[in-house]
Amino acid sequence: MHTKRINTPLDHRQIAGLRSGEEVLLSGVIYTARDQAHKRLAEQIKKRVKLPFVLKGQAIYYCGPTKTPKGKAIGSCGPTTSKRMDEFTPALLKHGLKGMIGKGSRDKEVVAAIKKNKAVYFLAFAGCGALVSKYVKSARPIAYKELGPEAIYELKVKDLPLIVGIDSKGKDVFEKYKHQYKTI
Amino acid sequence: MRIIKAEKIKNAVAQLCLKANFSLRPDVLSALKSARAGEKNKRAKSILAAIIENARIAKKERLAICQDTGLPTVFLEVGQDVLIRGELKSAINKGIEEGYKRGYLRNSIVPDPLLRFGPGYSPVVIHTDIVKGKRIKITVLPKGFGCENKTQLKMFNPTANTEEIKRFVIETVKSAGPDACPPYIVGVGIGATADYAVLLAKKSLLKTIGHRPSTIDPLTAKLLKEINKLNIGPMGLGGRATALAVNIEKYPTHIAGLPVAVSISCHALRSASVLL
Numbered sequence: 507m508h509t510k511r512i513n514t515p516l517d518h519r520q521i522a523g524l525r526s527g528e529e530v531l532l533s534g535v536i537y538t539a540r541d542q543a544h545k546r547l548a549e550q551i552k553k554r555v556k557l558p559f560v561l562k563g564q565a566i567y568y569c570g571p572t573k574t575p576k577g578k579a580i581g582s583c584g585p586t587t588s589k590r591m592d593e594f595t596p597a598l599l600k601h602g603l604k605g606m607i608g609k610g611s612r613d614k615e616v617v618a619a620i621k622k623n624k625a626v627y628f629l630a631f632a633g634c635g636a637l638v639s640k641y642v643k644s645a646r647p648i649a650y651k652e653l654g655p656e657a658i659y660e661l662k663v664k665d666l667p668l669i670v671g672i673d674s675k676g677k678d679v680f681e682k683y684k685h686q687y688k689t690i
Numbered sequence: 691m692r693i694i695k696a697e698k699i700k701n702a703v704a705q706l707c708l709k710a711n712f713s714l715r716p717d718v719l720s721a722l723k724s725a726r727a728g729e730k731n732k733r734a735k736s737i738l739a740a741i742i743e744n745a746r747i748a749k750k751e752r753l754a755i756c757q758d759t760g761l762p763t764v765f766l767e768v769g770q771d772v773l774i775r776g777e778l779k780s781a782i783n784k785g786i787e788e789g790y791k792r793g794y795l796r797n798s799i800v801p802d803p804l805l806r807f808g809p810g811y812s813p814v815v816i817h818t819d820i821v822k823g824k825r826i827k828i829t830v831l832p833k834g835f836g837c838e839n840k841t842q843l844k845m846f847n848p849t850a851n852t853e854e855i856k857r858f859v860i861e862t863v864k865s866a867g868p869d870a871c872p873p874y875i876v877g878v879g880i881g882a883t884a885d886y887a888v889l890l891a892k893k894s895l896l897k898t899i900g901h902r903p904s905t906i907d908p909l910t911a912k913l914l915k916e917i918n919k920l921n922i923g924p925m926g927l928g929g930r931a932t933a934l935a936v937n938i939e940k941y942p943t944h945i946a947g948l949p950v951a952v953s954i955s956c957h958a959l960r961s962a963s964v965l966l
Contacts, residue, residue, distance in 0.1 A: 575794040634740055635757040
């Protein structure tokens with residue numbers, strides 16, 4: 507079976523067919539945003555200020571890359587823990603965000619918001635920043651540059667290998683292990 | 691009395707930053723390879739292969755193994771017969787800055803934890819031990835924060851049994867679940883005071899992993915076995931390899947208490963040492 511190829515911007519047709527657990531290769535433009543960028547985006551949505559990029563149909567990558575070595579498109583750039591973005595995610599989805607890329611599980615509210623807005627959450631190879639950098643063709647900061655690695659970068663990726671974590675029907679790949687993750 | 695110049699310490703620290711961030715520790719790499727060989731779950735096997743490939747690319751191309759190059763923790767063992775010429779703390783911070791800049795590593799440190807503005811490379815966290823002799827041992831541990839956030843401390847009653855301690859360690863691994871880049875290396879600090887137990891847990895991550903089960907203590911072996919039954923696996927997508935190792939450090943403690951701390955490391959456990 508061939509691995510499915512998908513492209514950004516994401517549309518309903520591409521997303522509807524994806525199933526949790528499935529492997530895909532993603533190409534096109536994605537935007538990095540992590541903690542501080544999420545806080546700012548959520549604030550700007552609340553204040554109805556124009557966002558630094560149009561969220562509709564786009565995918566956000568939870569990533570803060572290292573500095574870019576000479577001669578490379580980007581430095582090490584693996585995913586960061588998605589859970590920390592959970593409190594800001596439903597507002598972004600409501601605003602048209604279609605895809606998220608990160609590592610690890612999400613909370614119930616995010617799963618519900620993904621289902622409601624027919625979006626998708628992908629997992630990238632966790633702790634493999636050097637490997638992931640091979641699929642990034644270009645990178646440039648487009649907003650919040652003063653945040654350094656937490657700025658929003660526009661990345662062009664080619665065939666970035668991902669696993670569908672939560673599909674548009676709200677099916678969560680981590681669901682079957684959830685009973686084991688009791689809190690202390 | 692032996693004189694060591696601060697400049698020499700600075701240069702050594704800069705080198706250690708590059709070594710730790712580009713070359714995965716040989717013991718960790720070989721534990722990953724044995725985990726891949728012992729894994730029956732097909733997806734887990736292929737994720738472990740990607741992790742091993744990542745380490746290969748990082749070393750070959752001098753790229754950071756992980757973009758989270760940590761809030762570096764520096765462990766010093768300073769011989770009491772050493773005289774340091776120059777300023778030790780600033781030499782270490784300058785060495786970190788130099789190494790991190792040279793290696794295009796990440797500036798992840800915000801000067802104010804509440805204002806969170808203007809990330810830089812230092813100051814780092816330094817733990818110093820004064821020991822016998824006339825040498826200095828320097829270790830750099832660039833531990834990422836995805837796993838640092840999963841650290842737990844529990845003050846047990848002195849009458850608690852090992853079963854309760856075991857349960858606490860396992861629950862800590864479960865609560866980290868798929869989020870902190872499993873397979874983990876689980877560091878456990880038992881005894882001393884609250885603060886020191888957390889330090890012991892972190893320090894235990896510096897111990898070489900992958901010893902034969904027969905040479906490790908029974909608690910370590912039992913914990914590893916039970917953790918690897920949790921089926922969290924690489925990336926949390928199932929599999930046998932939830933932890934590559936459990937390391938325990940103990941210290942005498944008070945009659946009224948039993949502190950236990952757990953410091954979890956992601957699979958990219960990076961550290962490098964030098965003896966000056």
